[in-house]
Amino acid sequence: MTENEAIEVLNNFDMQVSAKADGAYQSTIGKNACRVAVDALKEIQQYRAIGTVEECREAVNKQKEMTTKSEGQGYESEDYCPVCGENLGNSTQLWVDHVNYCRNCGQRVESE
Numbered sequence: 144m145t146e147n148e149a150i151e152v153l154n155n156f157d158m159q160v161s162a163k164a165d166g167a168y169q170s171t172i173g174k175n176a177c178r179v180a181v182d183a184l185k186e187i188q189q190y191r192a193i194g195t196v197e198e199c200r201e202a203v204n205k206q207k208e209m210t211t212k213s214e215g216q217g218y219e220s221e222d223y224c225p226v227c228g229e230n231l232g233n234s235t236q237l238w239v240d241h242v243n244y245c246r247n248c249g250q251r252v253e254s255e
Contacts, residue, residue, distance in 0.1 A: 146184050153177040153184075208243075208251045226250040 144152075156177040193199065211222035211231060222231045229247035234254045244251055 146188060150181050150184050153181045205248075205250050208253045211252050211254050213254075222252075222254055224248060224250055224252060 154177070156173055194202075209225045211234075212225050212228075213220045213222050213234065215221055215233075220234050222234055223229065224231060224245035224247065227245060227248040227250070229245050231242060231245065231252065231254075242252070242254075
């Protein structure tokens with residue numbers, strides 16, 4: 144059974160309970176429980192549409208600024224992404240061009 148099928152069954156639960164239950168007490172409790180379950184399933188579907196927990200964690204980590212790895216000295220030094228190793232250019236040019244993210248993997252970077 145899919146989530147959408149479960150939602151449909153639960154949405155129609157009050158009709159099923161009315162036909163089978165003797166008292167209003169059972170019908171009210173069942174109806175409220177189904178409403179909570181349907182809301183929870185819909186919320187889960189919204190989260191899944193955004194992405195997995197791992198994908199969200201990876202995106203958050205890419206927003207954390209990491210210091211570039213530098214090779215060379217002074218104006219001649221080259222900066223590299225600390226995650227993927229992409230050559231980002233020299234430190235001076237990064238500062239002038241306001242390069243804040245690796246163009247290869249998207250990691251936020253800060254020049255040393």
